[in-house]
Amino acid sequence: MQYKSIQDVPEDQVERAISFIAAALRLVHSKTAARIAQYIADECLLHGQSNLPHKEFERRTGTCRRTVSRALQNLLNMKIIERIEHTEEKRSVYRCCWERADEYRAWGKEFDRKWAEARKEQRLKDFRAPTYPVPEAGHGQG
Numbered sequence: 798m799q800y801k802s803i804q805d806v807p808e809d810q811v812e813r814a815i816s817f818i819a820a821a822l823r824l825v826h827s828k829t830a831a832r833i834a835q836y837i838a839d840e841c842l843l844h845g846q847s848n849l850p851h852k853e854f855e856r857r858t859g860t861c862r863r864t865v866s867r868a869l870q871n872l873l874n875m876k877i878i879e880r881i882e883h884t885e886e887k888r889s890v891y892r893c894c895w896e897r898a899d900e901y902r903a904w905g906k907e908f909d910r911k912w913a914e915a916r917k918e919q920r921l922k923d924f925r926a927p928t929y930p931v932p933e934a935g936h937g938q939g
Contacts, residue, residue, distance in 0.1 A: 800843045813898045814838045817877075820901035823929055824875045829858050830868035837878055837891050846881060847891045876932040900930050 800806050821834035833854050840847035854865045869889075872878045877897055882890045907927045915924040 799845070803839065803842065806842050810842060813895060814842055814893075816898035816901045817893055817895060820897040821872070821877050823901065824877060824897070824931065825868075825871050827868055827871060829860050829864055830871045832858050833865070833868050834872055834877055834893075837872075838893050841891075841893045845892075847878075848884070848888065850888050897932075904929055 803811065817838050818831070818835050821838075822831050825831055825834070836849060836854065836857060837847040840849060851862065851865050851869075854869075855862060858865065858868075860868075869878075869891075873880065876894050878891045879894055880889050881892050884890060904927060911927060912924060915921050
């Protein structure tokens with residue numbers, strides 16, 4: 798569905814996008830990759846996919862082509878985004894893998910549950926956070 802601004806997007810989709818961005822922050826260790834994930838998430842919320850050119854990512858992040866390419870490859874390898882096609886102008890079209898948001902929410906609930914149990918038993922020093930689910934690193938598509 799097409800929206801004109803983020804204010805028009807339903808609240809549940811915005812919350813899922815926030816969880817998606819939190820998952821991206823947890824999985825990538827690059828500010829540039831995290832910012833690009835956010836730009837792609839915004840575009841996907843509004844238009845269902847991101848047609849932003851790499852030059853636009855460079856401009857918005859203030860980085861060079863190589864840094865943007867590395868960040869995009871990192872996002873593709875961690876299966877945070879996927880390349881769905883190339884346009885006639887040789888521009889990549891990306892889509893968010895919203896499953897990362899669902900995994901992040903499930904992990905957060907598990908974390909909260911274990912924390913509450915440890916707190917109830919007054920054993921916070923023995924608390925061990927659940928392992929965050931990392932998708933199998935594969936090669937980006939395309």
